[in-house]
Amino acid sequence: MLNLNEQLVHLLGRQIIQGKILPGTLLPKVEVMSEQYAVSRTVVREALKGLSSRKLVVSIPKKGTVVCARNEWQWWDPEVLSWACEDTPDYNFLQQLTEMRLAIEPTSSELAAKNATQEDIKNITDSFQKLESSAVNRSESEWAIADYNFHQSIMAASHNELLINLGNLLRNALLQSRQETIKGYSNDEKDSSISKEQALILHKNVYLAICKRNSIEARQTMYDLILNVNKILEKGKEKIKNEIKMNF
Structure with missing residues (x-):
């Protein structure tokens, strides 16, 4: 059973890998995502850390969290491979x-x-x-x-x-x-x-x-x-x- 943080990582990760959120996209601010997904800001921050560790997103000072280019993604990560094969x-x-x-x-x-x-x-x-x-x-x-x-x-x-x-x-x-x-x-x-x-x-x-x-x-x-x-x-x-x- 996935906790809220893992569920959000899974949801966003799939959307990124499957092209529903494109490279270069600026993600909403933490407080906006918190309301959008009905979770705490802590859960959102932890989820973004999970995506960042897989090189799917990067935090840019004074700009926000941006989706990385496909050639930067950690394709060898088991979750990334799994998301690429779902649906x-x-x-x-x-x-x-x-x-x-x-x-x-x-x-x-x-x-x-x-x-x-x-x-x-x-x-x-x-x-x-x-x-x-x-x-x-x-x-x-x-x-x-x-x-x-x-x-x-x-x-x-x-x-x-x-x-x-x-x-x-x-x-x-x-x-x-x-x-x-x-x-x-x-x-x-x-x-x-x-x-x-x-x-x-x-x-x-x-x-x-x-x-x-x-x-x-x-x-x-x-x-x-x-x-x-x-x-x-x-x-x-x-x-x-x-x-x-x-x-x-």
């Missing part, structure tokens, strides 16, 4: 997340092929089998969790503590990304490149490469897999553009 999906953010995965996960897969212990291989195998089961069951929530766990088992097998921690930190954002890619899977046989069946094949290619301890193949297959994710997000982004055009 309507931000495809630009999800694509940036996928681009970051393209820079990191092929290396993680390569390291896993080199460093994985027998216990690691067992964990990766178990994760892949659960991913297969979720595909058969056609459960979107099961698939999203199983997919995340499969990739995280590969991160663990890399034995790189920074990569493992990064995967944990991004958990909520990565789960949200998977929910969107699942929606993007096509049932059209003519568009099989972005079907769930094709996605499963791409995952299997990564799994087999790691089991064979072929580090070069493990890197390339993971790159191919995440490139496919980006293709699905591009499709979702295009769909939203077309829907906006139809509404005008």
